[in-house]
Amino acid sequence: MSGAIGAKLDRVDGRAKVTGVARYTGDWGLPGLLHAVLVTSPAGPGRVAAIDVDAASQTPGVVAILTHENAFPPPVEVEAPGAEGVVPDSRTVLRSPEVLYAGQPVGVVVARSLEAAIEGAARVGVVLDPRPPQLDLEGSGVDGIFAPKSIYGMEPPDSERGDFERGWREAAVRLDVRYSTEWEHHNPIERHTTTAVWEGDRLTLYDSTQWVNGVQDDVAAVLGLPVENVRVISPFVGGAFGSKCETWPHTICAALAARHVGAPVRLEVTRQQLFGLVGGRPQTRQRVRLAASVDGKLMAIAHDSLNDTSARGDFVEPCAVPTRMLYSCPNVVTTHRLNRLDIQTPTYMRAPGHATGTFALESAMDELAFALGMDPLALRLANYADHDENLGVPWSSRELRTCYERGAQRFGWERRNPELGSQRQDGCLVGWGMATANYHTLQSPASARVKLTADGRAEVRCATLDFGTGAYTALTQVAAEVLELPPDRVHIEIGDTDFPWCPIAAGSQTMASVGTAIALACQKARQELARTGRREVEVEARSEPTREKKWSSHAWGAQFAEVQVDPELGTVRVTRFVGAFAAGRIVNPKTAHSQLLGGIAMGIGQALLEEDQRDPRWGRVVNADLAGYLVPTQPDVPDIEVILVPEADRLVNPLGVKGIGEVGITGVAAAIANAVFHATGKRVRHLPIQIEDLL
Numbered sequence: 234m235s236g237a238i239g240a241k242l243d244r245v246d247g248r249a250k251v252t253g254v255a256r257y258t259g260d261w262g263l264p265g266l267l268h269a270v271l272v273t274s275p276a277g278p279g280r281v282a283a284i285d286v287d288a289a290s291q292t293p294g295v296v297a298i299l300t301h302e303n304a305f306p307p308p309v310e311v312e313a314p315g316a317e318g319v320v321p322d323s324r325t326v327l328r329s330p331e332v333l334y335a336g337q338p339v340g341v342v343v344a345r346s347l348e349a350a351i352e353g354a355a356r357v358g359v360v361l362d363p364r365p366p367q368l369d370l371e372g373s374g375v376d377g378i379f380a381p382k383s384i385y386g387m388e389p390p391d392s393e394r395g396d397f398e399r400g401w402r403e404a405a406v407r408l409d410v411r412y413s414t415e416w417e418h419h420n421p422i423e424r425h426t427t428t429a430v431w432e433g434d435r436l437t438l439y440d441s442t443q444w445v446n447g448v449q450d451d452v453a454a455v456l457g458l459p460v461e462n463v464r465v466i467s468p469f470v471g472g473a474f475g476s477k478c479e480t481w482p483h484t485i486c487a488a489l490a491a492r493h494v495g496a497p498v499r500l501e502v503t504r505q506q507l508f509g510l511v512g513g514r515p516q517t518r519q520r521v522r523l524a525a526s527v528d529g530k531l532m533a534i535a536h537d538s539l540n541d542t543s544a545r546g547d548f549v550e551p552c553a554v555p556t557r558m559l560y561s562c563p564n565v566v567t568t569h570r571l572n573r574l575d576i577q578t579p580t581y582m583r584a585p586g587h588a589t590g591t592f593a594l595e596s597a598m599d600e601l602a603f604a605l606g607m608d609p610l611a612l613r614l615a616n617y618a619d620h621d622e623n624l625g626v627p628w629s630s631r632e633l634r635t636c637y638e639r640g641a642q643r644f645g646w647e648r649r650n651p652e653l654g655s656q657r658q659d660g661c662l663v664g665w666g667m668a669t670a671n672y673h674t675l676q677s678p679a680s681a682r683v684k685l686t687a688d689g690r691a692e693v694r695c696a697t698l699d700f701g702t703g704a705y706t707a708l709t710q711v712a713a714e715v716l717e718l719p720p721d722r723v724h725i726e727i728g729d730t731d732f733p734w735c736p737i738a739a740g741s742q743t744m745a746s747v748g749t750a751i752a753l754a755c756q757k758a759r760q761e762l763a764r765t766g767r768r769e770v771e772v773e774a775r776s777e778p779t780r781e782k783k784w785s786s787h788a789w790g791a792q793f794a795e796v797q798v799d800p801e802l803g804t805v806r807v808t809r810f811v812g813a814f815a816a817g818r819i820v821n822p823k824t825a826h827s828q829l830l831g832g833i834a835m836g837i838g839q840a841l842l843e844e845d846q847r848d849p850r851w852g853r854v855v856n857a858d859l860a861g862y863l864v865p866t867q868p869d870v871p872d873i874e875v876i877l878v879p880e881a882d883r884l885v886n887p888l889g890v891k892g893i894g895e896v897g898i899t900g901v902a903a904a905i906a907n908a909v910f911h912a913t914g915k916r917v918r919h920l921p922i923q924i925e926d927l928l
């Protein structure tokens with residue numbers, strides 16, 4: 234073994250990025266490239282009564298304008314046929330005058346320069362017959378509240394074990410509380426961008442995405458092309474956090490525009506448009522009931538979650554999923570329900586369900602601890618689950634207890650005075666709060682190709698993505714380890730559907746899935762070299778996760794927050810944060826540290842700042858830019874300490890790795906809300922926590 238796994242290797246793509254050599258989707262210079270700008274509906278829902286393109290088409294430089302009247306040859310089905318897996322926003326775009334949500338693309342202006350396209354788009358006159366939008370999650374919605382079919386095809390929407398009513402009845406202490414969270418948008422620095430190039434009936438897309446193979450399938454389905462006629466290229470992606478999991482309508486619009494004008498077209502979604510046509514994290518309303526004995530043993534848990542989705546799409550924010558297994562409890566029921574509103578289809582945002590659900594559950598645990606007069610950490614330990622009681626199987630590994638211990642020790646938790654408002658510093662109330670972090674470990678089939686060259690190098694190719702996570706680097710380390718080569722002898726290329734198929738770079742599953750495929754391909758290449766005696770070999774391998782659920786695998790963590798609350802201004806500042814995490818084998822402690830740190834910073838945003846605000850009359854997000862939509866910046870983020878707790882896992886997968894992209898954000902909002910309660914005695918049950926809540 235070369236010791237490549239576990240080394241704090243600098244990013245192998247770092248030099249290319251800082252020197253500008255790395256090409257993001259907007260950087261590809263193609264001969265004859267034209268520029269497209271979207272025209273989006275200022276309100277929704279409604280119907281386009283008229284669309285006036287005369288002034289726009291006379292704008293110098295404008296080459297073409299696409300609307301529902303000319304984007305598809307008639308007759309147009311309202312939705313693309315055979316496109317069930319595609320987000321409905323992309324199945325329906327530019328097919329009819331129907332507007333389902335504010336911000337839906339209703340036209341595309343193509344011009345010789347970006348400036349001309351912007352000007353042309355501004356001159357398109359859209360006459361809309363709007364209808365009042367349904368935006369109240371607790372209202373009747375479009376169809377009434379309903380249960381989704383499943384959670385991402387992986388779990389049932391509801392779960393039940395034991396007898397909740399009995400546990401509830403027999404308990405000494407009962408808590409029945411409701412939490413809410415608001416719409417959020419991911420806002421990666423790289424806005425969604427697509428460049429489309431046609432050669433005959435073959436389409437090449439440069440697309441900022443988390444899944445080139447997914448875009449390939451979706452675009453082929455929507456445009457009625459054979460999958461092999463679509464190639465998607467995306468070697469560098471400037472952030473995503475889940476916002477680039479789906480094929481959003483702009484990608485379809487770019488492909489249509491390029492076909493229409495017979496030239497390569499680049500389409501960049503503006504920051505403002507992103508809030509309208511890319512999904513964000515849905516709103517949630519969560520009811521949590523906890524019942525316990527006097528000594529804090531959980532006797533009953535119920536977690537009911539409701540989130541909004543679009544008029545056509547079923548997106549579940551699976552808030553109650555972690556509640557099914559996080560603590561030992563004989564009687565647990567969970568439900569997930571949806572309500573259709575007049576919005577774009579919501580989507581995955583870093584730790585979907587786990588980030589929002591742990592806010593509710595871990596706040597409720599804090600409330601229970603307070604009601605019992607128990608230390609919040611002691612309450613977690615009193616209910617430590619020694620196996621997965623939801624699935625009835627052992628953990629593949631669970632160093633959560635060590636996370637609690639190491640995090641608490643580093644933070645100084647034992648010095649916490651349980652009395653509310655008892656700690657003060659610099660005229661501020663100081664509060665300490667904690668929460669458990671958790672994200673399930675996923676693994677999908679994946680494939681990779683490895684070539685060993687005569688001069689002692691390895692070339693690795695596969696279709697996965699690195700949207701800033703460090704996948705380039707960590708996957709290089711896996712290959713170096715198995716091949717016993719120094720990492721600088723390994724060259725990796727990713728982000729192209731011409732490379733072997735990979736699953737979506739989401740759900741924190743890339744290391745477990747693609748890492749395993751690369752390890753397998755490297756082992757196969759070594760065997761091939763030995764068997765054939767050749768100087769060069771090239772092999773491909775596909776890895777499959779085990780289908781049997783003989784154990785349960787999750788990444789774990791313990792989050793500890795200190796806040797200062799100004800009693801006169803109601804402002805909250807996070808002054809210290811310690812997160813201790815166990816996530817199996819850590820391939821690169823440096824990139825892992827960055828992922829966990831970034832997760833915590835994003836959790837600070839979720840707790841205190843981030844919220845889409847919609848105009849109730851027109852349905853559109855009104856704070857649709859980085860001045861109005863607040864994200865944490867340097868002064869909002871304290872020194873965050875991330876502790877990597879060693880965790881050996883021989884079962885989860887051959888590499889023993891779990892994901893680290895999402896666990897970092899989970900529990901953060903609860904730890905902060907719990908700290909705010911400790912500081913002020915005010916229990917804030919909705920996010921983001923705002924000044925008004927504390928005055």
Ligand code: MOS
Nearest residue numbers: 475582583739740
């Ligand atoms: Mo992540 S929200 O699964 O990209």
